[in-house]
Amino acid sequence: MSSSATAYMINGFDPSNADMLSAQEQDLVARRRALLGPSYKLFYEHPVHVVRAEGVWLYDPQGNAYLDVYNNVPSVGHCHPRVVEAISRQSAILNTHTRYLHEDILRYSEDLLATYPDEISNVMFTCTGSEAVDLALRIARYYTGGTGIIVTANAYHGLTTAVAEISPSMGPNVPIGQHVYVVEAPDDYRNGRAEIGEVFAERVANAIKDMKRHGIKFAGFIADGIFSTDGILTDPPGFLKKTLDVVHGAGGLYIADEVQPGFGRTGTHWWGFQRHGIVPDLVVMGKPMGNGMPIAGVAAKPEVLERFGTDIRYFNTFGANTVSIAAAQAVLDVIKGERLMENAVKIGGYMLEGMRGLQKKYEAIGDVRGAGLFLAMEFVTDRHSKTPDPKLSLNVVNQLREKRMLISASSSTGHVLKIRPPLPFTQEHADMFISGLDDVLAKLS
Incomplete structure (x- = not known):
C-alpha cells in the first residue's frame, strides 16, 4: 500500500497500481471509484473479482475456484x-x-x-x-x-x-x-x-x-x-x-x-x-x-x-x-x-498442528496460536527481539491470493496472518491451505 494513501487499510489495494490489472479489472476499479467514491477499499494487491460462491469456495468469472480461509460472515458456508x-x-x-x-x-x-x-x-x-x-x-x-x-x-x-x-x-x-x-x-x-x-x-x-x-x-x-x-x-x-x-x-x-x-x-x-x-x-x-x-x-x-x-x-x-x-x-x-462446533475444534486443532510444523521450519514465524477456526501466525524479523515483520506477512497474504487462497492480516502493523475460514472447513481444505502456505514461505525465504 502506498505510504501516501490517506485512508490506509491493512491488505488494501493501492489504486495507483491499477495499470497492472487486466482491462476488465481496470474498468471495474474505475467505475467503483466514480460511482462509490474513494472510501470503498478493495483487498489484495491484485483484487479478486468474484461472481458466485458455494461452501468454502469463491469463483471468479472464468470459473476459477478460490479457497476461502477468511470470511466469517458466511459462517456455515457460502449459500448454504x-x-x-x-x-x-x-x-x-x-x-x-x-x-x-x-x-x-x-x-x-x-x-x-x-x-x-x-x-x-x-x-x-x-x-x-x-x-x-x-x-x-x-x-x-x-x-x-x-x-x-x-x-x-x-x-x-x-x-x-x-x-x-x-x-x-x-x-x-x-x-x-x-x-x-x-x-x-x-x-x-x-x-x-x-x-x-x-x-x-x-x-x-x-x-x-x-x-x-x-x-x-x-x-x-x-x-x-x-x-x-x-x-x-x-x-x-x-x-x-x-x-x-x-x-x-x-x-x-x-x-x-x-x-x-x-x-x-x-x-x-x-x-x-x-x-x-x-x-x-x-x-x-x-x-x-x-x-x-x-x-x-x-x-x-x-x-x-x-x-x-x-x-x-x-x-x-x-x-x-x-x-x-x-x-x-x-x-x-x-x-x-451439522456439528460445526465439533468440526471447529477438530479442524482448528489440525490446522494449528500444521502451522506449528511450519514454525519449526521457518525462523520468521515467531508465534502460532488460535482457538477453533480462528487462527494466527505472527511474523517477526528475529525471534529474540520479536520485532514485527509486516512486510513478510502482507507478502504471504498476497502470494496466497495468487495461489487462489484467501486470508488477511491483523494487528496495528499487519504482521499477523488472520486465518478464519467458514465453519464447514474440512481436513482436505486444511491440507490445501497448509501446503500452499508452505510453498509461499519457501519462495519468500
Missing part, C-alpha cells in the same frame, strides 16, 4: 442450501417488522438465549453489528450514568459515529472519543502467559483511575474475547477474569463483542467470552448471525436492560424482520445439526 431455502420461503410469505405479534422471533430468541449463561436472558435485535455496539453503549451509559469507555489499542467495533470513536484501528483520521481510553492489548507472546491476566487487568484499572482523575465517570469496557484486530490474542483461556472483576469493582459494565469470535467459531464454546469463564453484562452479535443477511443484536442481563427498556422506546424498522429471523434460525440449526 438450508439458509437459502429459509430466506426464499419466508420472503414469499411475510417480511415485516417487530411491532406485530409473530412466533418466529420468539422461537429464535429462545433458541439463541439457550446458548448463553442463565444470567443473560434478554435480547434486542438490530440490522448490523455497528448498530448493536451503538445500542450497547447507550445501554451501558444509561445504566451507569457514566460516559467513559475503555477499548484496546487497535480495536475495531464498527462504523457509526459513536462506534467509530471506540475503534482505534480506523486510523488517525478518525478521532477517538474524548471519553474513550485506550489500553494495550493482552499479548502473551511478549508479556508472558502466566502474568498476562494480571498485566491486562492492571492496565484497565489504571485507565479507570485516569478517567476519574479527569472527572470522567466510568461506564464500561468493551472487547472481543479473541482480540481479532489486535493480533488474535487467544491464550491462555481464562485471563479475562481479573479484568471483569476490575470493571465491576469500578461500577462499570463489561461488554463482550462477539461479532467475530461468536456463534461457535472457537469450537469449545458458543461465545468467545465463555473461554474465559466470565459472564459479561452485555453481548454484541453481528455478521455471522444470518450468514450474510442483515441481522445483529445485543444480549443482556435483564437487570442491566430493565431501566433502559422502561424509560426509552427502542425500535428498528428492519431489525429482526421476519426474513432475517428465518435466516438466523437456519444458521443456528445448521451449526447444531
Whole structure:
C-alpha cells in the first residue's frame, strides 16, 4: 500500500497500481471509484473479482475456484442450501417488522438465549453489528450514568459515529472519543502467559483511575474475547477474569463483542467470552448471525436492560424482520445439526498442528496460536527481539491470493496472518491451505 494513501487499510489495494490489472479489472476499479467514491477499499494487491460462491469456495468469472480461509460472515458456508431455502420461503410469505405479534422471533430468541449463561436472558435485535455496539453503549451509559469507555489499542467495533470513536484501528483520521481510553492489548507472546491476566487487568484499572482523575465517570469496557484486530490474542483461556472483576469493582459494565469470535467459531464454546469463564453484562452479535443477511443484536442481563427498556422506546424498522429471523434460525440449526462446533475444534486443532510444523521450519514465524477456526501466525524479523515483520506477512497474504487462497492480516502493523475460514472447513481444505502456505514461505525465504 502506498505510504501516501490517506485512508490506509491493512491488505488494501493501492489504486495507483491499477495499470497492472487486466482491462476488465481496470474498468471495474474505475467505475467503483466514480460511482462509490474513494472510501470503498478493495483487498489484495491484485483484487479478486468474484461472481458466485458455494461452501468454502469463491469463483471468479472464468470459473476459477478460490479457497476461502477468511470470511466469517458466511459462517456455515457460502449459500448454504438450508439458509437459502429459509430466506426464499419466508420472503414469499411475510417480511415485516417487530411491532406485530409473530412466533418466529420468539422461537429464535429462545433458541439463541439457550446458548448463553442463565444470567443473560434478554435480547434486542438490530440490522448490523455497528448498530448493536451503538445500542450497547447507550445501554451501558444509561445504566451507569457514566460516559467513559475503555477499548484496546487497535480495536475495531464498527462504523457509526459513536462506534467509530471506540475503534482505534480506523486510523488517525478518525478521532477517538474524548471519553474513550485506550489500553494495550493482552499479548502473551511478549508479556508472558502466566502474568498476562494480571498485566491486562492492571492496565484497565489504571485507565479507570485516569478517567476519574479527569472527572470522567466510568461506564464500561468493551472487547472481543479473541482480540481479532489486535493480533488474535487467544491464550491462555481464562485471563479475562481479573479484568471483569476490575470493571465491576469500578461500577462499570463489561461488554463482550462477539461479532467475530461468536456463534461457535472457537469450537469449545458458543461465545468467545465463555473461554474465559466470565459472564459479561452485555453481548454484541453481528455478521455471522444470518450468514450474510442483515441481522445483529445485543444480549443482556435483564437487570442491566430493565431501566433502559422502561424509560426509552427502542425500535428498528428492519431489525429482526421476519426474513432475517428465518435466516438466523437456519444458521443456528445448521451449526447444531451439522456439528460445526465439533468440526471447529477438530479442524482448528489440525490446522494449528500444521502451522506449528511450519514454525519449526521457518525462523520468521515467531508465534502460532488460535482457538477453533480462528487462527494466527505472527511474523517477526528475529525471534529474540520479536520485532514485527509486516512486510513478510502482507507478502504471504498476497502470494496466497495468487495461489487462489484467501486470508488477511491483523494487528496495528499487519504482521499477523488472520486465518478464519467458514465453519464447514474440512481436513482436505486444511491440507490445501497448509501446503500452499508452505510453498509461499519457501519462495519468500
